[in-house]
Amino acid sequence: MTSTSTAKTRLVQHREQFPALANKIYFNYGGQGPMPQKALDIISQAQTHIQHIGPFSTEVGNWIDQEKQATREVIASELHVPASTITFTENVTVGCNIGFWGIEWRAGDHLLLSDCEHPGVIATTQEIARRFAVEVSTCPLIATLNEGDPVKAIAQHLRPNTRLVVLSHVLWNTGQVLPLDKIVEICRNNNSLLLIDAAQSVGALPLNLTELGVDFYAFTGHKWLCGPAGVGGLYVRPEARESLQPTFIGLRGITVNSAAQPVNWHPDGRRYEVSTSDFTLYAGLKEAIAVHHQWGTPQERYEQILCNSDYLWRGLTALPGVKCLRTSPPESGIVSFQLAQNLHQSHVKLVQLLESQGLLLRTIANPNCIRATVHYLTLESEIDQLLEAIAKLF
Numbered sequence: 001m002t003s004t005s006t007a008k009t010r011l012v013q014h015r016e017q018f019p020a021l022a023n024k025i026y027f028n029y030g031g032q033g034p035m036p037q038k039a040l041d042i043i044s045q046a047q048t049h050i051q052h053i054g055p056f057s058t059e060v061g062n063w064i065d066q067e068k069q070a071t072r073e074v075i076a077s078e079l080h081v082p083a084s085t086i087t088f089t090e091n092v093t094v095g096c097n098i099g100f101w102g103i104e105w106r107a108g109d110h111l112l113l114s115d116c117e118h119p120g121v122i123a124t125t126q127e128i129a130r131r132f133a134v135e136v137s138t139c140p141l142i143a144t145l146n147e148g149d150p151v152k153a154i155a156q157h158l159r160p161n162t163r164l165v166v167l168s169h170v171l172w173n174t175g176q177v178l179p180l181d182k183i184v185e186i187c188r189n190n191n192s193l194l195l196i197d198a199a200q201s202v203g204a205l206p207l208n209l210t211e212l213g214v215d216f217y218a219f220t221g222h223k224w225l226c227g228p229a230g231v232g233g234l235y236v237r238p239e240a241r242e243s244l245q246p247t248f249i250g251l252r253g254i255t256v257n258s259a260a261q262p263v264n265w266h267p268d269g270r271r272y273e274v275s276t277s278d279f280t281l282y283a284g285l286k287e288a289i290a291v292h293h294q295w296g297t298p299q300e301r302y303e304q305i306l307c308n309s310d311y312l313w314r315g316l317t318a319l320p321g322v323k324c325l326r327t328s329p330p331e332s333g334i335v336s337f338q339l340a341q342n343l344h345q346s347h348v349k350l351v352q353l354l355e356s357q358g359l360l361l362r363t364i365a366n367p368n369c370i371r372a373t374v375h376y377l378t379l380e381s382e383i384d385q386l387l388e389a390i391a392k393l394f
């Protein structure tokens with residue numbers, strides 16, 4: 001057996017751990033990742049265990065504390081940060097909201113976001129603007145996908161009163177990866193905080209947030225990490241913690257005295273956590289991350305994602321009726337494309353047609369396109385099947 005065929009056999013065997021991949025051809029990893037069976041099992045075992053020894057007891061409390069700490073450490077190690085910097089949330093949006101609302105806004109402050117942010121994030125900035133008389137403006141990054149410099153575009157839109165810059169690490173619509181190291185530098189020089197929507201980067205890119213130096217980095221476990229829906233997190237740079245006040249407040253975020261009175265915030269990321277959650281999901285996320293490590297390091301997984309997105313991008317580029325948004329190979333697992341007849345209707349129809357054939361993709365409204373996302377789990381043969389299905393249209 002050649003080393004390539006050994007690697008393929010190994011991946012095919014590894015994929016058998018993901019039941020969702022057995023009966024469809026999946027290109028929606030950026031929407032939600034398929035869960036490994038081990039993660040599904042551990043959640044159900046943990047639920048049973050909690051009922052067996054509790055559900056409310058000292059032993060359950062100890063179990064929850066251990067699971068929380070172990071999962072926090074696993075996440076922190078993925079991001080190369082101390083575990084104390086991690087706050088558990090439910091999803092990306094909650095993490096972003098902790099960042100948005102925790103800043104003590106002053107009337108006349110400026111908030112800058114890009115033209116590629118998620119609707120939930122845009123809506124929050126609009127409410128911040130209304131409630132605190134904050135000026136919100138948008139810098140154009142879609143236009144920098146194939147030419148131009150996103151850092152320059154952001155720099156041109158910074159103002160002396162820019163309090164916060166909000167950007168996605170990987171743009172969910174075009175797949176562009178923003179050079180965060182350079183962006184951190186221009187934000188620091190401008191005394192602006194930087195909040196990153198990491199929906200499409202955690203689990204997809206190798207990350208070292210300590211080196212990057214971003215202030216707030218909001219992520220989820222249910223997309224590229226293939227964990228259960230309902231567990232995400234927020235990294236807050238230790239130096240930025242004191243400038244970010246907790247907004248939603250509860251027992252998990254505070255220390256209490258012997259008379260059950262609140263004394264202080266927890267000194268670390270726990271201060272933004274609120275109250276009871278489904279802690280069995282934390283065990284599920286930890287297990288999902290362990291399954292990825294069986295296959296390869298974050299760097300190896302990213303390289304495989306790039307091999308797959310390059311293969312898909314080349315195949316789509318070669319099809320006469322198809323135009324990829326990118327004119328060069330992708331930097332992430334997101335491959336967005338348009339049909340030559342660029343009508344929204346035709347994109348929706350194609351996605352529906354493909355879904356009826358067991359191939360799952362999605363449309364994106366801005367820019368109007370179809371988005372296919374490939375993981376390290378994606379097989380070349382799946383990409384071939386997608387290309388064949390699209391080629392049949394023309």
Ligand SMILES: Cc1ncc(COP(=O)(O)O)c(C=O)c1O
Binds near residue numbers: 030093118120171199
């Ligand atoms: C860039 C981006 N931000 C935010 C979200 C919302 O994520 P969540 O459902 O984890 O809040 C998504 C989900 O698709 C996304 O792609």
